Amino acid sequence: MFNCILSHYHLQEKDWLYSDPSPVQVGHHFELNVKLTQAATQCPSCQGTKFYRHGTTPHPRKVQLTEYMGLPCFLMITIERYRCVTCGMTQSSQIPEQLVLKGHKDSTLLKTQIIRRLTEKESIKDASHDLNVSSHSFYQLIITQFLPINHKMFFCFLLIILL
Numbered sequence: 001m002f003n004c005i006l007s008h009y010h011l012q013e014k015d016w017l018y019s020d021p022s023p024v025q026v027g028h029h030f031e032l033n034v035k036l037t038q039a040a041t042q043c044p045s046c047q048g049t050k051f052y053r054h055g056t057t058p059h060p061r062k063v064q065l066t067e068y069m070g071l072p073c074f075l076m077i078t079i080e081r082y083r084c085v086t087c088g089m090t091q092s093s094q095i096p097e098q099l100v101l102k103g104h105k106d107s108t109l110l111k112t113q114i115i116r117r118l119t120e121k122e123s124i125k126d127a128s129h130d131l132n133v134s135s136h137s138f139y140q141l142i143i144t145q146f147l148p149i150n151h152k153m154f155f156c157f158l159l160i161i162l163l
Contacts, residue, residue, distance in 0.1 A: 011096055023073050029132075030073040033060070038093040040082040048086035055081050057092060063099065064133070065107050072132035075107070114141055 003013075003021060015038040023030035040051045060076040067073060079092045099107060110131065117127035118138070128135040 011099065015093075023068050025071070029071050030068045031076050032065075032073065033076045033078070035078045035080065036093050036095060037080050040091055040093065043084040043087060043089055044091065045089050046084060046087040048084045050085040051082040052085065053080060054083040054090055057081060061095065063095075063107050064110055066110055066113060067132050111141055114138055 015036060017035040017037055018033065020033075023032040035056070042049055043051075057079045060078045063075040063077060065073045065075055077095060079095070081090055081092050083090045110133070113131060114127065114133070114137070117131070118124070124135050124138045128138055
């Protein structure tokens, strides 16, 4: 399954490590544990280019994917940390934005499915139940995607949904 995710998002396989390419069921959801090993290129404070590995993030980043075998599936990403040899500043590799936007927990694939369901005039309650996502995630997506950009575009989108 992880190979399909890599090819769908056009990610390089050399930057990711995983022990099992299929998700493991944990309670009422599936988890796919991976490790992002993309090396740092330049220090943001001193512009240095020499780094050494400095462990991993204490908690894996949880990104919700689409459902797998009828249950929600989460990508648990452990990120390697690097320390600059020159100034000692620690930094982590950034998760590629084509997978998940910075500060968000839902994958871009899940967001496109949410938007597709809304444009098909499916009710938010039914669509959120089918995708195993809370209805609050639907509302947050609408607010974050359309309100900062253009109020006219947001109201046109609401008219499309309501008609």
